[in-house]
Structure formats: C-alpha cells, structure tokens
Amino acid sequence: MSELLKFFVKYSSWFLFALYVAASCALLFSGNPYQHHVYLTSANTVSSGIYGTANNVSSYFSLREINEDLQRRNSDLELEIYNLKETIRGYREQIYSDTMSVDSALQRYHFIIAHVINNSINHSHNYITIQKGRLDGVEPEMGVMDQNGIVGIVNVVGDHTARLISVLNPYLRLSCKVKGENQVGSLVWDGRDPGEAILEELPKHAKFVKGDTVVTSGFSTVFPEGVPIGTILSGVRDREDNFYTLRVKLFTDFSTLSTVRVIRDHMKDELTAVEKEPEIKNIE
Secondary structure (H helix, E strand, C coil): CHHHHHHHHHHHHHHHHHHHHHHHHHHHHHHHHHHHHHHHHHHHHHHHHHHHHHHHHHEEEEEHHHHHHHHHHHHHHHHHHHHHHHHHHHHHHHHCCCCCCCHCCCCEEEEEEEEEEECCCCCCCCCCEECCCCHCCCCCCEEEEECCCCEEHHHHHHHHEEEEEEECCCCCCEEEEECCCCCCEEECCCCCCEEEEEEEEEECCCCCCCCCEEEEEECCCCCCCCEEEEEEEEEEEECCEEEEEEEEECCCCCCHHCCCEEECCCCHHHHHHHCCCCCCCCCC
C-alpha cells in the first residue's frame, strides 16, 4: 500500500495535469457548438474504425464455421446428384423389366463431415487422421473425399477419430476410368509428386486426350461412380504394348486439407454379403 501511495505522490503533478486537460476539454466541447460538432464527428470516425476492426477480427475467427456450413451444403447437393444418378439408372433398367424396383437406388449414399487433425504428404507412405470415429458412424473401408476430389480410404477407426490411407500412399489402389469411357485402370501414387498420380493398366483400346478428366469407376462400395480424381497430363504405352500408363494431375490439394466427407454406402453390407457367397462349381 505504501508503494502505491509513493507512486501517486511521485506522479501527482502528471495526474493533476491530466485532470485539468480533461476538465478543459469537457468545458470546451460542451459550451461551444462548433467544437461540440467537431468532437462528435471525430468520435464517430474513431468508433466506426474500432467497430470495423472488431468486426473483421470476429469474421476471421468465424471462417471455420462458415466453411463447415458451405461444405455441408455442397455435400447435400452432391448427395442429390449421386442419388439422382442411381434413380435414373434404375428407371432405365425398368424400361427393360417391368418387375424392376428402383427403391434400392434411392438415398444410397450418405456423407459424414469431418475435420482433418493430422496429415502428411512428404513421407513414402502417407496417412491422414480425422476427428470423427466409430461413434459418428465411420467404419473401415469407407471412402473419403473433399470438395475437389478423392482423399483416401478409412483404415483404422477409434471411437472419436479415424486414420485414412491417403491417395499419396502406394498401398492404396483405386479403380478408375476416363470420364465418358468404360475401360478401367488402377490409380496409384508413385511417390514422386504429391500433386500427381499414375493410372496404370488402362487397356490399349481406351480413348483419351490430354486434359480429359479421370473419375472413379464405381466398381466397389468405397466410392460412387464418377467422383472426380484429376486430369490427364500425359500417357504412354508399356513395353508389351497392351496397356496405357497415364500421369494424372490430382484435383485434391493435400497440402491444404481441412474438411473432408466420409462416404457411407447403405448397400455395402448387402453387396458384401452377396459377393462373399461361395461359388457353385457344378450345375447339373
């Protein structure tokens, strides 16, 4: 307490000076119309600048919520597109069979929005960790994409988090095709450039040109057909001259991954059960 009193005594002249200045300003701006107008104008300018700065700061910190809302809206639109494609396919098949039901094609896919909490792109085998797990409906072997294209496949699942095998991992091979064509190849990362991958084993009669889009084939329950992957940079035939090998520029920027979508296929269990049925060797 004594130290505080000493401080006030030491700087008492400055405190007295500040008090006189404040009193003088109050008398000046309250008793003179012109000075009062100048004071109000300046105060409004200063307060507007402060409010504007505060609004910019608060807007910056709310960008994550805004981005998540946009991701959710985009996901809903993409789900509608995938489900409409399945419905159209069902109706086309119904033309050839009156007993065909299209109910199974409706609402086949569902997206689980998740945030990336760990990601690597510089290792020989890269993995990604997301902040959603078993309690959120995430299961192994689910495909994952972002707003641009494919990201990877769920590998290990905990209650609240999950690990993905990134597209930038040679262990991962995806069934893909050139958009508009039916010939299928395998996409794999060659460990060179995190922005590029290789599409192997594409049949020699496949048609493509530089700049064509590569998409998923849909030959699994991991990714729907037509999920974008990238564009063709170049293509060469292998030594046996039976297949093409294409270099593909990936749409997904793995260095800036933030929000992703885990793809849930509601027909997965049924398809898996059917495909696991033992083969019938002899039919008499």
